[in-house]
Structure formats: C-alpha cells, structure tokens
Amino acid sequence: MLEHIELFFKSIFIDNMVFATFLGMCSYLAVSKKVTTAVGLGAAVIFVLAVTVPLNWLLDQYLLRDGALAWLGPEYADYNLSFLSFILFIATIATMVQLVEIVVEKFSPSLYNSLGIFLPLIAVNCAILGGSLFMQSRDIQTLGLAFNYGLSSGIGWFLAILAIAAIREKIRYSNVPAPLRGLGITFIITGLMAIGFMSFGGMLTGGDEAAPQEEVVAVAPTQEVSGLTADATQQDLTQKENGTVQEETPATNNLINE
Amino acid sequence: MGILSKKDAALILDPLADNNPITIQVLGICSALAITAELEASIVMAVSVLFVMGMGNVVISLMRNIIPSKIRIIVQLVVVATLVIVVDQVLKAFAYELSKTLSVFVGLIITNCIIMGRFEAFALANGPKRSFLDGIGNAAGYGFILVVIGFFRELLGSGTLLGIKVLGDPIEKTGLYAFGYENNGFMLLSPMALIVVGIIIWVQRSRNPALIEEN
Numbered sequence: 001m002l003e004h005i006e007l008f009f010k011s012i013f014i015d016n017m018v019f020a021t022f023l024g025m026c027s028y029l030a031v032s033k034k035v036t037t038a039v040g041l042g043a044a045v046i047f048v049l050a051v052t053v054p055l056n057w058l059l060d061q062y063l064l065r066d067g068a069l070a071w072l073g074p075e076y077a078d079y080n081l082s083f084l085s086f087i088l089f090i091a092t093i094a095t096m097v098q099l100v101e102i103v104v105e106k107f108s109p110s111l112y113n114s115l116g117i118f119l120p121l122i123a124v125n126c127a128i129l130g131g132s133l134f135m136q137s138r139d140i141q142t143l144g145l146a147f148n149y150g151l152s153s154g155i156g157w158f159l160a161i162l163a164i165a166a167i168r169e170k171i172r173y174s175n176v177p178a179p180l181r182g183l184g185i186t187f188i189i190t191g192l193m194a195i196g197f198m199s200f201g202g203m204l205t206g207g208d209e210a211a212p213q214e215e216v217v218a219v220a221p222t223q224e225v226s227g228l229t230a231d232a233t234q235q236d237l238t239q240k241e242n243g244t245v246q247e248e249t250p251a252t253n254n255l256i257n258e
Numbered sequence: 259m260g261i262l263s264k265k266d267a268a269l270i271l272d273p274l275a276d277n278n279p280i281t282i283q284v285l286g287i288c289s290a291l292a293i294t295a296e297l298e299a300s301i302v303m304a305v306s307v308l309f310v311m312g313m314g315n316v317v318i319s320l321m322r323n324i325i326p327s328k329i330r331i332i333v334q335l336v337v338v339a340t341l342v343i344v345v346d347q348v349l350k351a352f353a354y355e356l357s358k359t360l361s362v363f364v365g366l367i368i369t370n371c372i373i374m375g376r377f378e379a380f381a382l383a384n385g386p387k388r389s390f391l392d393g394i395g396n397a398a399g400y401g402f403i404l405v406v407i408g409f410f411r412e413l414l415g416s417g418t419l420l421g422i423k424v425l426g427d428p429i430e431k432t433g434l435y436a437f438g439y440e441n442n443g444f445m446l447l448s449p450m451a452l453i454v455v456g457i458i459i460w461v462q463r464s465r466n467p468a469l470i471e472e473n
Contacts, residue, residue, distance in 0.1 A: 020448060025287040026371040083347060086365050087339040094332045126369040133362035179463035183284060184456050191452035209316065 011152035018160035019194035024127030038165035046154030053150030056132040089132045127222045269391040273399030276319035279372045280403045281459045291451040300408030304401025312339045315393030320382040334377045415445030
C-alpha cells in the first residue's frame with residue numbers, strides 16, 4: 001500500500017511528465033490556449049495512459065523482456081525480444097486509441113464530443129509512449145503499480161496543462177515584450193513552473209540516502225593520510241596544499257552538508 | 259549548390275532559420291530538451307533524428323501512392339519505429355554509455371512531432387528526392403537548436419565542451435576560475451533548457467519582426 005502512495009505522489013509531483021522530463025510538450029504548447037480544451041486533452045491523456053501502461057506492462061512481462069517467453073516452455077527461455085519494444089508499444093498505443101475512440105463514440109456520445117477530437121492527437125503524444133518506456137526502464141514490479149503509474153503520470157500531465165492554460169488566459173492582458181509574445185513567454189513560464197516543481201523533490205528522500213553514505217566511506221582514508229581535521233575544509237588551505245588535499249575538498253563539503 | 263535548384267535549396271535552408279521546426283513550427287520539443295545538458299548527447303540526438311527523418315521521408319514518399327489514407331498514421335508509426343530501432347541498436351552496440359544517458363529519449367524519437375508532421379505535410383505529397391531534402395533540412399534545423407542549447411548548457415553549467423575543460427579546472431583554480439568564476443550548476447537542471455529555448459526565440463524574433471505573434 002505504501003509503495004502505491006509513494007509512486008502516486010512521485011509520478012504526479014517529482015517526476016512530473018511535463019516539468020521533469022518534457023514529455024508531451026508539443027500538445028502541451030499547442031492546446032493550452034484555452035482552459036476548456038486543455039481540460040479535455042488532459043482528461044484524454046489520463047485515460048489513455050491508465051489503459052496503455054498496464055497493457056504494455058503485460059506485453060513487456062510476458063513477451064519482450066529477457067527470458068519472458070519462459071512460460072511457453074523451457075526452450076524459449078533464452079529469447080530476449082526487448083529490441084521489439086518500441087514497435088510493439090507504439091502499435092498497442094495506436095490500436096488502443098482507435099479502440100477507445102470507437103467504444104466511447106458508441107456508448108457515450110457526450111463524452112465523445114468532449115474527448116473525441118483529442119484522441120487521434122494522442123496516439124502521437126510523446127507522453128503516452130514515454131509513460132510506457134519509463135515503465136519499462138524503471139522496472140515497475142506489479143500490474144497494479146503499472147496502472148497506478150499510468151494514472152498518476154496522466155494526472156501530473158493534466159495538472160501541468162491546466163496550470164499553463166490558466167496562466168496563458170491571464171497573460172493575454174499583460175504587456176509582454178513583442179518578440180516574446182505567444183511561444184517565447186510560454187517557454188519561460190514553463191521553465192519557471194518547472195523550477196517551482198523541483199521543490200517537491202525533497203518530499204520523498206527515502207531512496208537517496210545510499211549514495212552519500214558511500215562517499216563518506218571513500219573519504220575516510222584520505223583524511224587519515226593527510227592527517228587533517230574537519231577544519232581543513234577552509235578554502236585557503238586547499239589552494240596552497242598539494243593534490244591529496246585538493247581532492248578532498250568537495251568530499252568533505254559533502255560530509256558537512258550531511 | 260550546383261546540383262540543387264533554388265527551390266530545392268530552399269527546402270534545406272528554410273528550416274534552419276525562418277521556418278525552424280522548434281522555434282517557429284513548435285514541433286519536436288518533446289524528446290529533445292531533457293538530453294541537452296551535454297553537448298555530446300545533443301549532437302548524437304541531432305544525428306539520430308537526421309538519419310530517421312531523411313530515411314523515413316524517403317520511404318513514406320516512395321509508398322505515398324499505396325498507403326490507404328485511413329491507416330496512414332499507423333503505417334507512418336511502423337516506419338519510424340523500425341528506423342528508430344536501428345538507431346537504438348547501433349547506439350547500444352557502439353556507444354553504450356551514451357545510450358544510457360539518452361535512455362528512453364531515443365525511443366521517443368518515434369513520437370517526435372517533427373517526424374510525423376513532415377510525413378503528413380510533405381512526404382505524402384512529394385517525390386522521394388524533394389522529400390529527402392525536406393527531411394534533412396528540418397532535421398538540421400532541429401539539430402541546430404539542440405546543439406546551441408547543449409553548447410550553452412554544458413559551457414555555463416559545467417565549464418566543459420564535449421567533456422574538455424575549456425574554462426580551466428574548477429578544483430585547481432586555473433583559467434577563468436582563478437578570477438573567482440564559478441560554474442552555474444543551475445544550467446544543468448532541466449528547467450533551464452526551457453528558458454534557454456525561450457531566449458533563443460526572443461533573439462530570433464527580435465531580429466526578424468515578421469515572426470512576432472499576435473496576442
């Protein structure tokens with residue numbers, strides 16, 4: 001349960017598709033002029049991601065990854081078809097989008113009217129393929145987590161496009177320098193928003209503790225050799241001393257930060 | 259440009275400046291910005307896109323009369339995906355470290371909007387030679403922006419270019435660092451890529467007021 005909650009918030013805020021990895025940037029810039037259309041596209045992205053990521057997870061698990069074909073019999077256990085993942089993922093996405101479009105049109109015309117025009121656009125949205133590829137490279141363990149990952153990444157994308165659309169509606173009344181109007185200012189605003197979103201990075205620090213500890217171990221011997229105390233981190237000392245001390249400065253700074 | 263007529267030359271040269279895919283057509287930003295923290299990765303990405311676009315445009319252009327228009331998107335996706343698999347396997351074989359850095363972004367060339375955009379807008383309606391030139395031109399325009407961003411981010415962020423310390427050694431305090439210069443580590447973070455693109459757009463549109471948008 002805890003890992004589900006962690007993955008959920010991590011995908012929405014820390015690894016936000018738009019602000020951390022720039023996925024789906026084209027539609028993000030093209031369809032964010034009005035809040036209503038942005039909401040429509042955002043909802044469609046959530047929906048398609050939540051469907052395709054678990055589906056591609058199954059494909060990856062039982063068809064593509066190293067040894068995935070073992071369920072067919074021991075003689076198939078050596079196959080590694082992962083080089084086919086791009087083509088299979090994109091085919092799944094394109095067919096799913098088409099299928100979803102047909103089903104939605106049949107059973108819910110009102111939803112189709114609001115989502116429908118965005119669905120074909122989504123087949124070539126990098127956020128969708130990116131979701132599946134990140135699912136594969138981050139080695140997500142269970143089908144439930146894959147669904148969770150798709151859903152929460154979609155929500156993160158939705159929040160991002162909603163926020164930029166709202167800002168763009170307001171900025172129309174501002175006096176932006178002429179060459180920056182339209183595209184330029186949108187890029188810069190997105191950059192500033194991404195810097196803002198970086199502050200969420202401190203929310204979950206569970207996984208990051210291992211790396212600095214290794215550095216501490218590595219530093220210890222050099223300290224003994226040069227016989228320096230913690231005071232030795234002063235800049236002036238490192239400048240006049242020899243190579244061993246100079247190497248030490250960044251490492252000991254890390255120690256102090258901890 | 260002896261072999262190329264004026265019109266053909268324009269196919270290559272236009273996307274480099276006034277019809278640039280990134281800053282004017284707003285295509286292909288998706289997979290590009292995250293990998294521009296280093297110049298080397300930017301160059302490799304630019305070359306990969308150049309290959310995929312040139313080849314893809316030719317293939318689609320050759321098949322343009324036999325592709326049924328209803329399923330053209332999936333045909334295009336299959337063509338691009340095949341070419342991208344080639345690029346990915348070559349990178350994994352000959353530049354493994356780099357392919358780790360680029361990670362999923364090589365795969366994301368498939369959904370790079372420039373490629374689909376050029377297939378739709380150009381290759382489906384023109385012959386193979388012109389399509390090839392168009393593909394090369396647009397990929398070069400894209401790659402040019404990528405290299406510019408990569409250049410500034412690596413230079414200002416870590417003081418190196420292609421891994422060579424051009425500004426002196428930050429630890430031994432040589433070169434510029436002797437005067438108290440510090441690297442701006444902020445340039446290495448992903449948000450700065452967006453701001454650098456914003457500035458490029460600003461410079462480009464100040465130089466050519468015809469490109470300024472309404473609104």
